[in-house]
Amino acid sequence: QKEGSHSPNDNPSQSQSQQSQPQPSDNHTEEDAAAAVIAAERSAARIERMGYDVGYRLCERLAQHRPLLGPGSPSPETNAESSPSPAAALAGNTAADASPAGNPPIVMGGGHHHTTMDAKTQLEAVKFLCKEFWTEVFRKQIDKLQTNHRGVFVLKDQELKWLKRLPPDEESARVGAIRILAFPCGLIRGALGCLGLNGAVVSCDFLADGRSMASCSFNIKVK
Amino acid sequence: MSSKSQAAQAGQALWAKMPKANAELFALTYGSLVTELVRDYEDPIEVNAQLDRIGHSIGVRCVDEFLSKADVAGMGLTTQCQNLRDTAEVVAKMGFKMFLGIQAEVGAFSQDQRCFSIYLQDNPLSTFVELPEDDPSGGEDLRRLKYSNLYCGVIRGALEQVNLKVDCNIVRDTLKGDELNEIRVELKEVLADGAGDDYKEE
Numbered sequence: 001q002k003e004g005s006h007s008p009n010d011n012p013s014q015s016q017s018q019q020s021q022p023q024p025s026d027n028h029t030e031e032d033a034a035a036a037v038i039a040a041e042r043s044a045a046r047i048e049r050m051g052y053d054v055g056y057r058l059c060e061r062l063a064q065h066r067p068l069l070g071p072g073s074p075s076p077e078t079n080a081e082s083s084p085s086p087a088a089a090l091a092g093n094t095a096a097d098a099s100p101a102g103n104p105p106i107v108m109g110g111g112h113h114h115t116t117m118d119a120k121t122q123l124e125a126v127k128f129l130c131k132e133f134w135t136e137v138f139r140k141q142i143d144k145l146q147t148n149h150r151g152v153f154v155l156k157d158q159e160l161k162w163l164k165r166l167p168p169d170e171e172s173a174r175v176g177a178i179r180i181l182a183f184p185c186g187l188i189r190g191a192l193g194c195l196g197l198n199g200a201v202v203s204c205d206f207l208a209d210g211r212s213m214a215s216c217s218f219n220i221k222v223k
Numbered sequence: 224m225s226s227k228s229q230a231a232q233a234g235q236a237l238w239a240k241m242p243k244a245n246a247e248l249f250a251l252t253y254g255s256l257v258t259e260l261v262r263d264y265e266d267p268i269e270v271n272a273q274l275d276r277i278g279h280s281i282g283v284r285c286v287d288e289f290l291s292k293a294d295v296a297g298m299g300l301t302t303q304c305q306n307l308r309d310t311a312e313v314v315a316k317m318g319f320k321m322f323l324g325i326q327a328e329v330g331a332f333s334q335d336q337r338c339f340s341i342y343l344q345d346n347p348l349s350t351f352v353e354l355p356e357d358d359p360s361g362g363e364d365l366r367r368l369k370y371s372n373l374y375c376g377v378i379r380g381a382l383e384q385v386n387l388k389v390d391c392n393i394v395r396d397t398l399k400g401d402e403l404n405e406i407r408v409e410l411k412e413v414l415a416d417g418a419g420d421d422y423k424e425e
Contacts, residue, residue, distance in 0.1 A: 050255040057251050057351075136245050 033171055040175045044182035051186020052193070059191035062132055117196055119149050122222060125195040126153050133191050137184075138162075151222040156207075156215075160184070163206075163214040173213060177206040181216055188218055199223050230312045234320030237292055241321060250350035257370060267368035274369070278376020279383075286381035289318060307410055308332065310387065311339045314378060314408075323347050331407075341378075343404040346371055346397060354398050369393045374406055386414040 117125075130142035134157075144156040162180050166173040181204045189202045200222045207215040256277075260270045304310045308329075315327035325347060331340040348371050355365050369375075375391035382389050388411045395405035 046259065050252070050259055053255040053258070054248065054251040058248060061247060137248055 033175075036175050037178070040178040044178050047179060047182040048186040048189070051183040052190040053186075054183075055187035055190025056194045057190075058136065058187070059129075059133055059194040062136055063128070063194065066128070066132075119151075122151065122197060123147065123149070125192065125197055126155075126220070128195065129188065129191050130155060133187075137187065153220040153222075155188075155218040155220070157217070158212060158215045160214045160216050163208075163216060166208070166213045168213065170208070173208060174206060177208070177216070181206060185218060188220065192220070192222075197222050230316035231320075231326075233293070234317040237289075237317060237321040238324050240292070243324075246347055246350065250348060250352070253348050253373070254352060257368075261365070261368070267364050271367075271369045271372045274372035275376035275379070278373040278378075279380035280376075281373070282377035282380025282382075283384055285318070285322060285377060286384045289321060289381075292321070293317070307336055307339065307387075310382070310385075311341070311408070314381070315341050318381065319343070337410040339408055340394070341406045341408065343406070346404050348373065349398050352398060366399065369396070370398050371396065371404065378406065378408060383414075388412045388414055 126145065126147070130145050134140065134142050138157075138161055140157075140159070140161075142155045143158045144154075146154040146156075162184075163177060166176055166180075185202045185204050189200055192198075192200045192202075200220055202218060202220050204216060204218045207217055257270070257274070260273050261267070264270050264273060304313060311329040311332075315329045319325055319327040319341070325343060325345055328342040329339055330342060332338070352370060354368065354370065371393060375393060378391045379389055390409045390411055392407045392409075393404070394407045395401040395403060397404055
């Protein structure tokens with residue numbers, strides 16, 4: 001199984017050293033805190049793997065009763081065009097609501113076969129994820145979905161139930177959140193895999209601010 | 224006996240007020256946890272021990288929640304359990320009901336009243352689960368896995384917090400072909416009030 005890369009927080013140790021003053025007792029807590037983050041990321045990778053399994057199976061069950069997605073359902077085709085990426089990028093810049101025939105298929109998936117799924121169907125899949133799938137798991141829908149129609153999606157949840165009990169203190173909350181958010185990342189990756197979008201890279205951001213500790217976003221990059 | 228139906232009714236009331244989660248998500252998540260443990264430890268006996276350990280820390284938290292919710296609802300449980308039989312009823316009819324929504328039965332009390340069994344007809348943890356067939360290359364091993372051993376840890380952890388030290392074992396398992404699930408609980412000792420235990424790090 002391919003594991004999606006997990007990058008909840010860029011350079012956690014850097015941000016910490018900027019915040020704390022250089023004092024002997026503080027160095028100790030800096031190291032401890034950095035070690036805690038590293039340990040959290042390691043366990044997060046496992047949790048993400050578990051989430052993948054669960055997400056895949058859950059999505060399978062949920063999608064059973066649904067009609068096939070979109071007009072351009074995934075079909076195995078060898079991609080005759082030599083350089084699809086610039087073409088796809090150009091097409092993406094034009095109005096994405098053009099007819100499906102106007103959008104060249106976006107190649108994704110592993111190297112062993114070329115499965116193509118057009119942007120509209122991708123969007124349908126992600127919307128299914130945001131609505132039905134998310135509701136099954138979290139009893140609410142994703143609050144905000146953004147996409148650039150070129151395989152990048154940002155899913156924002158402003159009130160993720162699992163994060164609600166985090167302590168208001170920033171650092172320990174961040175460490176806890178890394179572990180907790182790994183599971184939904186895996187869920188998303190698994191669900192997408194089940195729907196035909198293999199090889200997606202899912203990362204997450206913990207968007208806690210003073211108001212809400214439970215706010216987070218998930219970034220999906222489909223190749 | 225009136226205490227029996229009281230417990231059942233109270234259990235129903237507690238369950239009604241609990242926030243609910245998707246049962247399939249629950250079963251699948253537990254399944255991937257067990258898979259992960261099997262992958263790590265390989266030896267099913269070790270996996271059983273880990274599940275018991277995890278269950279223990281869950282049980283410790285469950286009992287807190289249970290006691291606070293039962294109290295608030297005016298059920299005044301802390302004064303009601305006079306003996307192990309009452310405790311057994313509460314665990315089965317209220318505890319299992321409240322957290323899992325299932326009706327568990329108690330029975331098979333031993334002569335000295337220190338052992339009892341909890342029977343579960345349905346096991347929410349084992350939805351979709353099949354243990355692998357006997358297999359000469361070592362699949363036989365997984366038959367020694369106690370898939371739902373988490374329950375044993377939960378009961379052990381919960382009762383420990385109310386000063387009852389117990390041993391729990393799964394003696395019958397629908398995953399292994401039995402017609403119901405049976406957990407045997409044996410009282411080892413009644414602990415003196417240990418204030419020091421509160422400060423012990425997990």
